[in-house]
Amino acid sequence: MDRGRAVLAAVALAAALALPSAAGPFWTGLVTQMYIFGLLALSVDLLLGHAGLFSLTHASFFAVSAYTVAILQVRYAVPTALAAPAGILAGTLLALLFGLAVRTRGVYFILITIAFGYVVWGVAHRWSSFTGGDNGVTNVPFPALGAAAITSHTQYYYLVLAAVIVCGLGYRVFMRSPFGLGLRGIKASESRMQSLGFRTSAHLYAAFVLSGALASFAGVLYVYYNKFVNPVAASFPVSVEAALMAIVGGTGTIIGPFLGAAVVLGLRNWVSSFFELHAAVMGAVFIATVLWAPQGLVGIAGRLRARFGKAKERTP
Amino acid sequence: MSNTALEVGALAKVFGGLAAVDGVSLKVAAGERRVLIGPNGAGKTTLFHCITGTLKPTSGQVTLFGRDVTRLAEYSRTALGMGRTFQITNVFPDLTLGENLALAIVGTDRRKWVLHRPMQAYADVRRQALESLERVGLAGRADQPAKLVSYGERRQLELALALNTRPKVLFLDEPCAGLSPAERQRISQMIGELPRDITLLMIEHDMDVALGLADRVTVLHQGRVILEGSPDEVRANAQVRDVYFGHA
Ligand SMILES: Nc1ncnc2c1ncn2[C@@H]1O[C@H](COP(=O)(O)OP(=O)(O)O)[C@@H](O)[C@H]1O
Numbered sequence: 001m002d003r004g005r006a007v008l009a010a011v012a013l014a015a016a017l018a019l020p021s022a023a024g025p026f027w028t029g030l031v032t033q034m035y036i037f038g039l040l041a042l043s044v045d046l047l048l049g050h051a052g053l054f055s056l057t058h059a060s061f062f063a064v065s066a067y068t069v070a071i072l073q074v075r076y077a078v079p080t081a082l083a084a085p086a087g088i089l090a091g092t093l094l095a096l097l098f099g100l101a102v103r104t105r106g107v108y109f110i111l112i113t114i115a116f117g118y119v120v121w122g123v124a125h126r127w128s129s130f131t132g133g134d135n136g137v138t139n140v141p142f143p144a145l146g147a148a149a150i151t152s153h154t155q156y157y158y159l160v161l162a163a164v165i166v167c168g169l170g171y172r173v174f175m176r177s178p179f180g181l182g183l184r185g186i187k188a189s190e191s192r193m194q195s196l197g198f199r200t201s202a203h204l205y206a207a208f209v210l211s212g213a214l215a216s217f218a219g220v221l222y223v224y225y226n227k228f229v230n231p232v233a234a235s236f237p238v239s240v241e242a243a244l245m246a247i248v249g250g251t252g253t254i255i256g257p258f259l260g261a262a263v264v265l266g267l268r269n270w271v272s273s274f275f276e277l278h279a280a281v282m283g284a285v286f287i288a289t290v291l292w293a294p295q296g297l298v299g300i301a302g303r304l305r306a307r308f309g310k311a312k313e314r315t316p
Numbered sequence: 317m318s319n320t321a322l323e324v325g326a327l328a329k330v331f332g333g334l335a336a337v338d339g340v341s342l343k344v345a346a347g348e349r350r351v352l353i354g355p356n357g358a359g360k361t362t363l364f365h366c367i368t369g370t371l372k373p374t375s376g377q378v379t380l381f382g383r384d385v386t387r388l389a390e391y392s393r394t395a396l397g398m399g400r401t402f403q404i405t406n407v408f409p410d411l412t413l414g415e416n417l418a419l420a421i422v423g424t425d426r427r428k429w430v431l432h433r434p435m436q437a438y439a440d441v442r443r444q445a446l447e448s449l450e451r452v453g454l455a456g457r458a459d460q461p462a463k464l465v466s467y468g469e470r471r472q473l474e475l476a477l478a479l480n481t482r483p484k485v486l487f488l489d490e491p492c493a494g495l496s497p498a499e500r501q502r503i504s505q506m507i508g509e510l511p512r513d514i515t516l517l518m519i520e521h522d523m524d525v526a527l528g529l530a531d532r533v534t535v536l537h538q539g540r541v542i543l544e545g546s547p548d549e550v551r552a553n554a555q556v557r558d559v560y561f562g563h564a
């Protein structure tokens with residue numbers, strides 16, 4: 001990491017740490033959501049930005065994990081130490097099943113994942129004796145580990161921040177690992193990867209499951225923040241928004257999905273206060289990104305830096 | 317039997333109604349250099365695809381060092397020692413040359429599954445990649461993206477990728493296609509200097525290159541073998557001159 005980046009990271013960390021006391025509960029809540037949905041977007045981008053697979057079923061893992069935690073905690077009084085891992089496990093098991101979609105590519109992959117997503121949403125919606133139907137499961141407590149319990153949204157903010165940092169660092173290693181490089185190879189030329197000895201379907205399947213596990217983790221963080229979960233968490237728009245966040249922020253990067261989450265959540269919050277069709281605004285943002293900034297915000301930042309850097313060189 | 321590297325039996329590949337490969341049988345000895353020639357559309361590339369597993373043949377068998385590999389996937393054949401280049405350059409444009417080679421190096425070992433260590437932590441991979449780039453004339457280019465190097469350099473990279481899968485039998489599909497005379501000479505010299513324990517099958521249009529490198533030559537025409545022999549026999553054969561030079 002170069003000096004400028006290290007300084008930027010330090011400033012960002014300081015700002016993140018200071019946020020709850022500096023900006024108050026509204027912003028703390030919004031930024032907590034940005035972290036959680038940024039993580040979900042990152043899990044989508046693991047496939048989209050590295051392997052070139054466009055999944056529209058990630059709300060499924062997110063929601064199955066959230067429901068599992070909520071039902072275990074609320075209905076069976078299972079402690080966090082068991083409920084949270086159970087949530088990740090449940091979402092990951094579903095990813096083991098849905099991962100079979102990697103037998104297809106391109107538009108077929110997208111269509112199959114959409115269908116999977118609707119199945120999960122339908123179950124959440126219809127199987128009301130178990131899922132609570134449209135009301136979902138409410139009164140989820142804050143997480144607690146033995147005597148150590150989270151008691152406020154500010155404390156929870158710090159827990160989520162720590163989780164995001166750990167995930168980001170782990171993701172960074174993953175991106176540079178042979179496995180991660182292999183995904184980028186598959187995106188660039190699957191046929192060449194096969195002739196180099198890679199079993200590309202197995203590689204993509206493993207990536208899909210990993211990505212599902214990360215989405216499940218985001219689901220755990222979500223349900224403890226939100227205090228309830230209902231079928232909306234499993235719905236198609238959540239999957240679409242997660243992909244939108246990754247694309248708007250910049251695919252194939254770590255920071256991009258979080259920037260995208262900030263834009264999407266911020267816009268929704270702001271626009272929906274005076275305009276009912278906020279979904280249309282999201283659509284417009286998406287179209288503008290695809291047309292004018294296909295590399296997302298990270299790409300724009302890169303271009304600005306290149307221009308600014310050049311200007312600096314020219315001035316003596 | 318064990319000194320037969322590759323045996324192809326009555327191999328056919330039909331596209332729609334067209335038999336691109338129409339019952340080809342070949343036997344290539346270990347260490348042999350075999351060149352395939354034939355006019356455009358003769359089925360040479362399709363034959364390679366079927367042998368290496370890129371395509372499934374319609375019928376026929378492929379045997380590698382006495383082992384039937386006809387039903388094996390391409391990656392398994394690579395693991396067993398087949399390596400290849402593509403007629404249409406097939407490298408990873410968004411990756412650097414070093415990353416391109418790193419993938420070729422770990423593709424045939426278990427490290428390709430590692431996700432808790434950066435690729436750069438493997439000093440031997442880096443060293444092998446740099447050595448390999450130097451050998452194909454791309455020294456000092458390791459950190460350039462493949463999409464930014466010239467066509468000729470991408471052809472060199474293409475060859476380096478195949479060489480780093482530890483091939484026992486190497487398939488080169490027109491390695492010199494589209495190159496300048498100077499680049500052509502450099503690549504054919506490099507191929508000539510490959511260790512003799514690598515069995516080589518090469519498709520080549522340039523008769524001088526082909527007949528200079530080959531131990532034996534197979535001539536394909538309309539999906540069939542019309543002649544197999546030493547370079548001298550092929551040069552002297554009137555039918556080949558007619559078919560090959562007539563179309564080329
Ligand atoms: N994927 C394909 N689908 C249909 N026809 C094909 C395909 N690939 C090759 N062919 C046809 O098969 C024949 C042999 O092609 P090819 O093996 O590329 O010949 P060569 O390499 O000798 O020039 C040609 O007529 C070509 O048009």
Ligand SMILES: [Mg+2]
Pocket residue numbers: 360361362403
């Ligand atoms: Mg060809």
